[in-house]
Amino acid sequence: MLLATLPAQYARFLGTDWSTDVEVWPDGRAKFVPNGLRVIESLLLQRFPPEDVAVCYPDQLDQFVGEDTRVIGIHAHNPLGITFATDVYAGFYGRECEPINAAEFRRLVQHPAMENHREHLRVIVGGPGAWQIEHKQLQQEWRIDCLVIGEAEETALDLFERAVRGEPLPPRVECSSPRLESIPVTRHRSTFGVVEITRGCGRGCQFCSVALRGGKSIPLPQILANVRHQVAEGADHITLTTEDLFLYQQGKKFQTNRRALKEMFEAVAAVPGIRYISLTHGTIAPAVVEPEVIEDLSPVAVGYSVHRHAASTHPENRYAMMFVGLETGSVRLFKQFMKGKAYPFRPEQWPEVVLKGMQVMNRHNWFPMCTFIIGLPGETREDTRDSLDLLFALKDAKWCVIPTLFVPLEDTRLEKKEGARIARLTDLQWEFFFTCWRYNMDFFRRQRSVQWKFNMGIPLYYYTLGRRLFGSAMKYPLFRLAHFPEWCLRRKLYLDFSGRMHPRYQVSGEVEIPAEHRRPELPVLT
Ligand code: B12
Ligand code: SF4
Known part of the structure; x- marks a missing residue:
């Protein structure tokens, strides 16, 4: 998951080669792939013989795509890296940085094996992130014949059959939730x-x-x-x-x-x-x-x-x-x-x-x-302060806390709203962001020597790049991440960890269920 947040152009310096090191069976098929793709495979196996269906990684496409291939289905989990977290973290390296996910997906859709056999095959893309391709208007450029949005159990088979028969496909299909009995057992x-x-x-x-x-x-x-x-x-x-x-x-x-x-x-x-x-x-x-x-x-x-x-x-x-x-x-x-x-x-x-x-x-x-x-x-600033207050009350919790930026995902009630932009975060929002990471750093820190290097690298980052990209609002929150003493941050930040601030919220003995929502009897486990 963290890998998805790295910028592609610096990935090789960050030692991510292992990520494309995939495990395959002797015939080149993938040993494991995202579950949604396994569901599609199971549906296809209901209608086609196993030797006609192959599930593989991009690097093995050459072994499976040939003159007889009629359709390629692609699973898109996060193809352009525009979900929560992904593009936010890539943004720290510069505005034009593309997350590794996006670069890998482009490599896949422009794979020579597909380009060389275009005339006799159709490309169908589905998966939880398929909407991103439509959102960025890349369907035509990438020559995707059909984008499948949503759960495909009651739709996919028909589309693949039409493609195999050489019939034209609708450019976009929106699926509705399948009946329970349409969800197949996965085979692999x-x-x-x-x-x-x-x-x-x-x-x-x-x-x-x-x-x-x-x-x-x-x-x-x-x-x-x-x-x-x-x-x-x-x-x-x-x-x-x-x-x-x-x-x-x-x-x-x-x-x-x-x-x-x-x-x-x-x-x-x-x-x-x-x-x-x-x-x-x-x-x-x-x-x-x-x-x-x-x-x-x-x-x-x-x-x-x-x-x-x-x-x-x-x-x-x-x-x-x-x-x-x-x-x-x-x-x-x-x-x-x-x-x-x-x-x-x-x-x-x-x-x-x-x-x-x-x-x-x-x-x-x-x-x-x-x-x-x-x-x-x-x-509003008041809302951010409320979140900071809750965060403060959780300072001794055993957890990992991931701050994400609001993304108006397609097919949600907020899809038309404007997304949050990292370059426009306020000082309070930056404080929230880096206080979360400070908590994580302290709770999951393994080696002190690595921590020191990190602490020293942060001001360096701020003065060479951060300040230019995001302005001074990030300065003191970022310094908290670098473990600057709290006494020198006290006057600059909302939360005060120097011991003088009392949490606004405290754990209560029992949280009462409102009378209107109380159930007659909860099930008892015997
Ligand atoms: C498991 C999981 C993961 C696993 C994936 C491993 C695996 N084996 O699948 C891991 C932990 C790696 C992961 C990572 C990430 N994930 Co994830 N993940 C999930 C999760 C919890 C379950 C996926 C699943 O199996 N669902 C059940 C299957 C049946 O549904 P499905 O995959 O959507 O498949 C259906 C359709 O999409 C379609 N379909 C799928 N593939 C294809 C292919 C074709 C050709 C066709 C026609 C149709 C089709 O048909 C399927 C059956 O209906 C979902 C939430 C959820 N419940 O779906 C989030 C979810 C998909 N992940 C999400 C996100 C944001 C991420 C990350 C980007 C998080 C991050 N910021 O780092 C990363 C990206 C990883 C990457 N490298 O790309 C979001 C996607 C949001 C969006 N709509 O864009 C989701 C929806 C969670 C959420 N609510 O935020 N994830
Ligand atoms: S509707 Fe709310 S509670 Fe349900 S999965 Fe989405 S975020 Fe979680």
């Missing part, structure tokens, strides 16, 4: 052993592209079949993929189904050959509603985790990592753009929910990776 291994457990989310955050996907849970037998297919091809690591872990087999109104979750975790862990299990996303409110769910899942989530940290109390120092979107500390913005995230709590309770949820997770050795969005539409 995916990167990081990604196995979907749910799809969609009904919480309705206005900036989120998956919010519009219809919610469903993949049946346990299908999950286990997918896990076994991964293991059969050498995987010992499964990533349970979901927009929100706690939606798995959920009850009414986001009621967490502890029993089903525990059963699923244990069943996956029991598949012979599995050594590691990772999680993707989850919301924080369920951990506050029922802290027991974190306790129930910890033997697998922590016990099978690949991550280790000295701050973990697990006998082997393992900790569970899950992506949690906290997004803002401003109740005003929260109410406006993402109030469903806190349910069953009220938006006004968001800071309390975050602090309590973090306490529950940390207690069980879950160290979440949390995102915040800077520059949501209409964000």
